[in-house]
Amino acid sequence: MDERQMLSQDEYMTRQTNIYNVEARENIWRRYIKEIPEDGYFLLPSCVLAVGYPGSEATIPRLFDLLDLDWNWNLKPESMCTCCSGIAYHGDVDTIESTLLTTARLWSVAQEAGYETIAVACVTSFGVHSECFDLYREETGLKQKIDKLLMEACGRKFELPRYIVHVSDVIYKHRLRLRDEFMTYQLIEKETGRPLRGVDHVGCHYNKLFPLERSLGGGEYCEVLSGMIKAWGGKEIDYPERRHCCGMGFRQCMLTPNRGFTAASVNKKMVSMDPFEPDFIVTNCPGCQVYLDKEQWAIKELKGKEYFIPVLTYMELAGLLMGWDPYDIVGIQFHTVPVEPLLDKIGIPYDESRSWLGKDGQTLPCLDELREATLAAGRTMRGIPLP
């Protein structure tokens, strides 16, 4: 084997070319410090995560309870959360004022419950809340106008929230605590002791909209997910298209005739990351999660190439490393790219016969061809035998 391939990427770069100082490079992100409060979060759920990965979303309150965090568990039933209207706004079916009012109502609900920190599960939400917050700063008189409209429409008052954080920020803040107190597995290959190579895919609206104020690490060196990978024993990969959009694109992915664009963007990322042999991809955006996962199947059908790198959300990763049941709690059966090969690498035990059961353990009806296809998917290229 060529000696070059045996060095890690950082070692290769500094040894051969002295292009950059590894330590300084590791610390560049610290320029962009984001203040994340320790406790007291008003949790807002995600629409897209609910559609594709319900186990992932149900894991968020479980994680918060595990860390003994104060979140909005005691809301009155008539003040429940709604979507932030981000997808409607970026899909251009609602006006900016409607979006401003929807977010204002959510802030009002949070303040009524006594929380000054908004913690959102979705990156589009995070983008929309940040954009709305920014508009109040840019446009004079907007706050008064929205105050009046909000009072007229549903009799509520609101203030601008003190902090807007993403749930991945919260998990980043508590990543060492999760590792030290609760995790029994690490991102290390069981047989060889090699740290697993992880790709951190941060949602565009998290780090590209307001890199200085809102993202942990800025637009280029965003640290929120790579910090988690490193803390939990893995190694992050740097590759040319690291900050390329996944291609979800709102109207591009959700209207079927346009989805070729999404597949093309995912393909571009896959082609770029493939030489670095990642073991998994971790995302914090539900939209990215869905499309990086699903379009790998489309790429297989169109190109014949199976990349099949498992795509996980950060809470699924945390849950798996803590030993939570992969099918009952974390919900890896919802993934198109099978996650079982990754569990094999880490050494997490699982019982695959339980993957497609219903809520009380009963078998769900399925055609034989479909059952075989689901078991075969993702195994053929890597030579993993069928169970």
Added chain:
Amino acid sequence: MAKEEIKKGRTKPEDWPQDVYWKSGTYRERDGKASLDPARQCYPGQPSPPEDAVDEIDSPSEIPEEDLEPWFSREPSWHGRDAEKCRQYLDNLSDEEIINEYYKLRDEKVVWGGAYYYPNIKKLFLTPFEREKDRREIALWQKKYGKSETEEWYEEARDKSCVWWIENHLVAKHAFNSCMSCGTCTAACPAAEFYDYNPRLVMEIVQSRDEEKIVELLKSDTIWYCAQCGTCKLRCPRGNNPFAVISSLRQLSQLKGYHVYSTHGRQQYVGRHLWGGNYWNRGCSIYFRNTLLPFHLDFGPRFARYALNKDEMYRRVGGCPDMDGSMPGRKVHPDTLHQLRRLWQVGGTFVLWDQIEKYAREQAKEENMDIDDYFYKI
């Protein structure tokens, strides 16, 4: 077995005591009550059946998702839906009848797994019946509540020039200050790579303040290619926001009805009913059943298997598929939904929706097509 032993990783998961809440990720108790009732996934105070209620159904798959009537069908007429019968039926219903029938179906509930399950929501979403109900209901709301200040602004803006819009729309006026046409946005743009799209040219046209050129831009496919990712905003050396300009132009295009001139633009009729219909009726942007299997074959066989048994699989991981509660798939409380609807009305969205509806109907009539077939054709 001490928690310390477990923490230090000296034991295997199969040996852990089953009641250690943190091992399985169940919800923590506060004040003697579970913070989320894991069996019911409801907050205290949510509507829930009495403790001793018996399940009325074994599984939601007992209740068929499809209804044979053409106004509940999600197929176009060239796949067998009787468009004429559907149109006749819907046109003959009065406003009150259609609205009451919709909510009667929606709010029908059965007990399943110790909580209420609403079996008809899966029959109603994305159907001609729901679209007709939405149209009539919104017209009634406009009469009942009158126009807000924002709605009046949008109605005036509809008849003014494009250049006026760029200088006065809340998003457009803060989106760019001094574009120097460097092209960095285009170099970084993912859409520019795969589509015939150039954000630098769009910004140039907007800055030129040439009404004719802007109208031509609004009628073209160009502005609909943007993926709204924000890479242009990150890279712009002058702090401009090209994707917000695009967003503003898209709204203007729809207000003026120019969007129907382009292939991608007229898809907004679907967008209005897909996302807009979900918001209006379910308080979320994407309903978990929107990923219909025939349109998502690129999602693979594992997705197909999950799609055939969504309710059961949701419930297993702790979701609330078409049930009351706060977890994935939930049915939003009617009071919350009402508040959201009022906010959208007051924010001026009805003006946009009226325009989208109007131009879609005109185009469908020109093409001699039933409006629900138009929905599928585009």
